[in-house]
Amino acid sequence: MKLSDYLAQFLVEQKVKHVFLVTGGAAAHIVDSLGRNPKIAYICPQHEQSAAMAADAYSRITKNIGVAVATSGPGATNLITGICCAWFDSIPILCITGQVNTHEMAGPKRKVRQYGFQETDVVGIVRPITKFAELVTDPKEIRYVLEKAVYLAKSGRPGPVLVDLPLNVQHADINPKTLRRFNPRELHEPKPNAAKLRTQVRRMIHMLGKAKRPVILAGGGIRLAYARPEFRKLMAKLRVPVVASWSGIDALAHSHPMYVGQLGVYGARGANFTAQNTDLIIAIGSRLDSRQTGGQHHTFAREAKRVGVDIDPGEIFKQDGVKAHLAIVSDAKLFLEEFLRQLPRVKLQDLPVWHARCRNWKKRYPAVWPEWYHQKGSVNSYVFVEALARAAGNDDIAIVDEGGNLTWTMQAWHVKPGQMLFSALGNSPMGYAFPAAIGAWFAAPQRRIICIDGDGGFQVNIQELQTVAYHKIPLKIFILNNRVYGILKQFQETYFKARYEASTPEHGYSCPDFVNIAKAYGIKAVRITNHRNLAANIRKVLATPGPVLCDVNISRDQKLIPKLIAYQNKQGRYISNPIEDQLPFLPRKEFLENMIVPPVQQEGTKKTNEIN
Incomplete structure (x- = not known):
């Protein structure tokens, strides 16, 4: 042969x-x-x-x-x-x-x-x-x-x-x-130690029984272990608030009564306040990198007992990371199965005050500000993503590229039961979403695939329009087009006195007319230029047979809100704020009202109040 x-x-x-x-x-x-x-x-x-x-x-x-x-x-x-x-x-x-x-x-x-x-x-x-x-x-x-x-x-x-x-x-x-x-x-791989896992889960449940402000952090390891059914089954029985990493954002529907939001540098304020005020955090399948914890790991969940569940001992015991008081080296599925087995044997206290506070944070700090709905002349990215998420079906798969489009989507998309939402979050290259969407369709041709891209990222693999045209792949492609490298532009405003080197049309960056290019490949293409009939226009794109490219006109000054910022200490070094203290800064009285745990006293001066 x-x-x-x-x-x-x-x-x-x-x-x-x-x-x-x-x-x-x-x-x-x-x-x-x-x-x-x-x-x-x-x-x-x-x-x-x-x-x-x-x-x-x-x-x-x-x-x-x-x-x-x-x-x-x-x-x-x-x-x-x-x-x-x-x-x-x-x-x-x-x-x-x-x-x-x-x-x-x-x-x-x-x-x-x-x-x-x-x-x-x-x-x-x-x-x-x-x-x-x-x-x-x-x-x-x-x-x-x-x-x-x-x-x-x-x-x-x-x-x-x-x-x-x-x-x-x-x-x-x-x-x-x-x-x-x-x-x-x-x-010679070590075998799972069932007895040790039972003991550790028993100890964790004991910690949970004593906690007054517990929270669960849902990480990407839940999806990797194919354990979302077990996690959802657990959360149907367990009344503990949940925050998510971006990799774990679809572990639980946004509408779930215990779900607060995604946390981190660009996290929802409510989720960050929840994580930072907890007295017990159980991180399942999350490596707790600096995008979640902020640059100062010691300020993350700083007064909490921390339980880490990760299959990789290198991650859970890494130097200069968040230290776990209870480190459980386990596959997330095995851990959740053991958690479910032991849960009926214990009675956990109800915590109505803590639950109400978490619900209030979620409601008080939405991703979309009311005034943004009235924006004229362009489409607000947060309003658009919220509308797209509402129009998407429960069985849809949304794949996001890198840059501003990723941040806006992770902040404003409300995941529905059954949906998948992902990107290549570790390497985070521009150009991932479009070819990934092609692969997704061949994996699940019965499901609708939504590709969310930026004008910069789409150009990296724009040649795959030919692959879509050849196979007649019915992707729904949305390009959030602000005609600049938006995150870098925002960074340059904060740290380089608005010197937009290599990030705007005036300084070398450019993008083509995506609608005309798509049409040249024989692919239907449309534009959304403002908020007029926004929801109806999105539904029309999603309902159109075959592949469709939709060029969405985003303002070149669109910001990423909220966002963590660094301050400069006396030695001139930039130090990250704790994740609860994001730009735009809340009035100090309001901020302090949200803190159960004492705020960190920072040395030095805030770099800027501008949004980065």
Whole structure:
């Protein structure tokens, strides 16, 4: 059997139905074998970066590995940004790259940079950003390497893997019956300690019983463990306020009576006040990075007992991070199952005053200010996202790019039961949402896919309009177009005296007419320029058959509100405020009324009262 045929059949046996690839000479045998296997299909985006990002989203939705294939050299290196997305967000994707013949490799003996055409040591390049990367030089090892790669991609804390196949290995003749298998036991992985988990959960429930102001932080690990059903079942029985990281924002519907909001640097004020005034925080599947805690980790939930639940001990015990009083190294699903088992045996106190206060924070500090509805001449981004979220269905999948469009969406989108809302939050590259939306549609063609992008990010992979047109993919693409790099412009206003270098049309940045470009590809395109009939216009776009691009006219002066800011201390160093003290600053009396925990006394002077 030809090795590349074995590879194609292996993917079929892994229940992979689609592979995203850009062909090339060094991957020709792989592509040919995929094309001849009737049980798997390949999709051809216009760039290898798009292939990796599509595979990433495909994995998130199918709960299986996503697969991307590229040729050697530049084809392989073009995958790297997408691999980084999967690495930082813990997404199991398998990248398969072609390579020059083994006898054409430079190797250590030849002492040259390159010997074969388009030869690149992609394995050496990606090892720091993959769980496993292997060059296969012996055809008899193909089963072992593939099985090990898929196992590692999906086990523990998931992540990307890469298998590099030289041309002569791809077309080698092998006997599948004699191939060596991979045995996971050779990794000597620690097994889940059920007894220890029971003890730790019992201790946590005891802490919960004593707490007067408890809160649960829902992190992305809940989704990664496919544990949203368990989490929602828990929250149907447990009356504890919930805040969410951006990765965990769809763990619970916004309308749930215990849900307060998303927290962090750009967090909802209500969620930040909840987290900062708690006396017990249980973080499930959240690594508590600085985007959630602010730059001064010690000010986060500073008077609370902190329980951390994470599958990665490196995250939960990391230096210079938020220290957990109870660190539970566990898969989120196993933890939640144990929590549910023990919950009926205990009686937790009702906390009506705390619950009422959290509800009041959520109501008092909405993402959309009343005066923004009356904006003239352009569309307010927060008003738009709120309207889009209202129009979206319970089964819709919304994928967001990076930059201002991401922040506005995470702040103003009210997640409905059944929805998915995600982005590549760890690597956070411009250009992710569009190819990811393509991958999402192939994973779930029965669901509506909404792509939310910015004018800057959309240009990074704008070529994928051809992929959408070719496959007639019915994406609903909304470009929040402020014609500037909005976050950077806001940063420059605060720290560089409004010197807008490389971020505005007057200083080198530019964007095209997206409506005309979409029409050139044969894709329907419309504009929304103001608030007139906003909700109806959004519903019309969502209801239109086939792909639609909607260019939304956002003011170039649109701000991100609220946002954390740093102050400058006496040594000239910028220090982050605690996350409860965001711009625009509340009147000090109002701020103090919201604080149960004493505010942090900062040394130095506030940098600015302008919104950054």
